[in-house]
Structure formats: C-alpha cells, structure tokens
Amino acid sequence: MRSFPAPLRLRLDSDALVSNWQWLAGQGGAAACGAAVKADGYGLGAREVVRRLTAVGCRDFFVSNWHEAEHLEPLLEQGINLSVLHGVREEDMAYALMSRAMPVLCSPIQIERWKAAGRGECHLMVDTGMSRLGVDWRSDVATLVEGLSVDTLFSHLASADEDSPLNESQLERFAVIKNKVDARRYSLANSAGICLGRDYAFDLTRPGISLYGGIARERAAGHIRQVAFPQAQVLQCRRVVAGDTVGYNATFRAPADMDVAILNLGYADGYLRGFSGCGSVTVDGESLPLIGRVSMDLLAVDVTGQADICEGQWLDIDYDLPRAAAVSGLSQYELLTGLGNRFDRIWV
Numbered sequence: 042m043r044s045f046p047a048p049l050r051l052r053l054d055s056d057a058l059v060s061n062w063q064w065l066a067g068q069g070g071a072a073a074c075g076a077a078v079k080a081d082g083y084g085l086g087a088r089e090v091v092r093r094l095t096a097v098g099c100r101d102f103f104v105s106n107w108h109e110a111e112h113l114e115p116l117l118e119q120g121i122n123l124s125v126l127h128g129v130r131e132e133d134m135a136y137a138l139m140s141r142a143m144p145v146l147c148s149p150i151q152i153e154r155w156k157a158a159g160r161g162e163c164h165l166m167v168d169t170g171m172s173r174l175g176v177d178w179r180s181d182v183a184t185l186v187e188g189l190s191v192d193t194l195f196s197h198l199a200s201a202d203e204d205s206p207l208n209e210s211q212l213e214r215f216a217v218i219k220n221k222v223d224a225r226r227y228s229l230a231n232s233a234g235i236c237l238g239r240d241y242a243f244d245l246t247r248p249g250i251s252l253y254g255g256i257a258r259e260r261a262a263g264h265i266r267q268v269a270f271p272q273a274q275v276l277q278c279r280r281v282v283a284g285d286t287v288g289y290n291a292t293f294r295a296p297a298d299m300d301v302a303i304l305n306l307g308y309a310d311g312y313l314r315g316f317s318g319c320g321s322v323t324v325d326g327e328s329l330p331l332i333g334r335v336s337m338d339l340l341a342v343d344v345t346g347q348a349d350i351c352e353g354q355w356l357d358i359d360y361d362l363p364r365a366a367a368v369s370g371l372s373q374y375e376l377l378t379g380l381g382n383r384f385d386r387i388w389v
C-alpha cells in the first residue's frame with residue numbers, strides 16, 4: 042500500500058471474482074477449473090487473485106513466463122499447480138529447474154532442452170490450428186515426447202468466441218492427439234471454450250477473461266459479474282461558457298454554458314483515447330458523458346446540473362467490459378491488461 046492514496050483507484054470485487062470462477066467451474070462439469078493469471082492477473086493483481094481462488098478450491102494457475110511464476114511462487118500452497126505457458130527458453134533454465142512451477146513445453150527444441158537437463162515431468166502444448174505456440178498436431182508428437190512424462194497436454198482454441206468451424210476442427214484434432222499421447226490430464230478450453238459445452242472441457246479448463254468480468258460468449262451474460270471498477274477523483278470543477286472548447290485540439294465546443302469536472306485519469310492509466318467522445322461516468326445512477334479528448338492523465342466530464350459534484354469527489358467510471366469494449370473499440374482483454382500502476386488496487 043502507498044503511504045497516501047492515489048487520485049485514481051480500482052475497486053476489485055472479491056465476491057464477483059469467486060462467483061465467476063464457481064460459475065465457470067460448474068460449466069465444465071467434472072473437469073477441474075483453473076485460472077489464467079498471466080499479465081498480473083489481467084491487470085487486477087495476480088497475487089490477490091491466486092489467494093482468493095486458492096481459498097475456494099482452485100488448484101491450477103497459468104502464467105506466461107518465469108518472472109510471473111517467480112512472483113507467485115511464495116504463495117503456492119501444497120498441491121497447487123503453476124504452469125508456465127510459454128515453456129522454457131535457455132535463459133529460463135536455471136530458474137525453471139529449481140522452481141515449483143512446471144513448463145508447458147511448446148516446441149521440439151524446448152522438449153530437447155528439458156530432456157537434456159534430465160527432466161521428465163512437464164506439460165505439453167500441441168497446436169491444433171491456431172499456428173501460435175505448440176508442437177504441430179500433424180507431427181509425430183508421441184515420438185517427440187518419448188522419455189518425458191506428460192502431466193497435462195494442452196491445446197488452445199483460436200476462435201472460441203465465434204461460431205467458427207475451426208472450433209470443431211480443433212476439437213477433433215485434439216481428440217486424435219489425446220489418443221496418441223499419454224498424459225495425466227487433457228486441457229483445451231479457455232473462457233469462451235467453456236461456453237462451447239462440456240465436450241470442450243476434458244479434464245481441466247483454463248478461464249482467464251471471464252474470471253475478471255469478460256463476457257466471452259452470449260451464454261455467459263447474466264452469470265459473469267463485473268470485477269474491476271475504476272474510480273477517479275475530481276481535481277477541479279469549472280464553468281465553461283457557450284462557445285468555449287474543451288481539451289486537446291478543441292474537439293468539443295460547448296453548445297451552452299456547462300459545468301465540467303476534470304478527473305485524474307487518462308490514457309497513461311490504460312483509459313485510452315478510444316473513450317474520447319463516448320466514455321462516461323455514473324453519478325447517482327445517472328450516466329454523464331466524457332467531453333473532448335482523453336489526455337495522458339486527465340479527462341473532462343459534463344456535470345451540468347449535478348450541483349453537488351465538487352473537488353476531491355470520487356466518480357465511478359463506466360467499465361462494464363462488454364459495453365466498454367463496444368463503445369471504445371478496444372477488446373475486453375485490452376481494457377483490463379492496460380490498467381496501469383498508478384491505480385490503488387483495493388479489494389473489497
């Protein structure tokens with residue numbers, strides 16, 4: 042915690058996080074449900090997320106790289122699995138060999154590297170049609186992993202948030218690989234994949250965005266709750282007269298006399314310029330529009346008729362992820378992972 046409060050804060054709802062995980066876990070039926078906590082828990086704070094989800098029974102966490110693993114290792118209780126999705130580079134080996142986290146080996150070179158270090162146990166990523174990380178599903182995967190003991194065999198869906206024929210193709214390819222490679226568990230579905238149905242769940246699901254309030258498919262609407270609520274403090278209130286312009290490049294001109302509040306939030310905090318002219322804040326249930334451009338550290342809100350808004354007051358930024366994505370043109374993922382370090386993150 043900082044020695045005095047920042048002028049912007051992210052209120053984080055523990056109950057909503059837990060409720061989202063429980064709903065996602067339920068959708069997967071008998072499959073275990075993990076949690077992707079890469080990118081510092083999608084910007085919310087990975088440690089806080091891991092603590093809360095461990096407490097309700099989550100046993101599998103996923104990060105991208107070994108620095109992220111190192112950040113979380115002190116928190117890992119007995120029986121908690123931490124997987125590093127990008128596998129192991131040469132530079133990672135010294136750390137990886139003494140870590141409790143396990144790599145998800147992605148390429149033939151990574152597999153050789155792990156074997157050469159005398160290691161057997163690992164996870165494995167097979168690419169079934171995304172052409173991103175993973176061993177090609179058409180290659181002789183069984184021979185590649187000879188000598189290794191594969192704990193969990195992963196693949197990742199490219200278009201699970203759409204009704205694409207690629208989903209079924211990937212499912213079929215994954216089933217083929219499953220028959221060829223012996224592993225303790227098989228794991229295919231991210232948040233959107235969970236919503237495709239139980240066929241996609243296998244032994245372990247890996248939700249990320251929906252834990253944090255993202256709606257990956259329509260089916261999740263009404264079940265997934267918003268977790269992250271940005272708030273910014275009013276630094277100044279001013280009267281603008283008809284004809285005055287507001288903000289950089291004078292993109293907004295007041296059609297009449299107006300009251301304007303200047304808030305301590307801007308694109309350097311991840312509240313990007315895509316919200317210029319379309320973002321809003323809510324005060325007492327009423328939505329008030331942003332006016333002019335979002336600056337690096339500031340933005341302006343039309344508070345005409347809101348007599349009680351004053352300097353020092355905290356305002357709620359509208360940040361329901363599907364809605365904010367629709368108005369700003371940013372993805373739900375970008376809306377969370379861009380939230381910067383100037384926020385005080387406050388779990389309630």
Ligand SMILES: *Cc1c(COP(=O)(O)O)cnc(C)c1O
Nearest residue numbers: 077197231232233247248249250
């Ligand atoms: C990020 C990631 C996830 C989580 O995806 P969401 O779309 O956020 O649910 C799952 N698996 C892998 C391999 C990932 O990289």
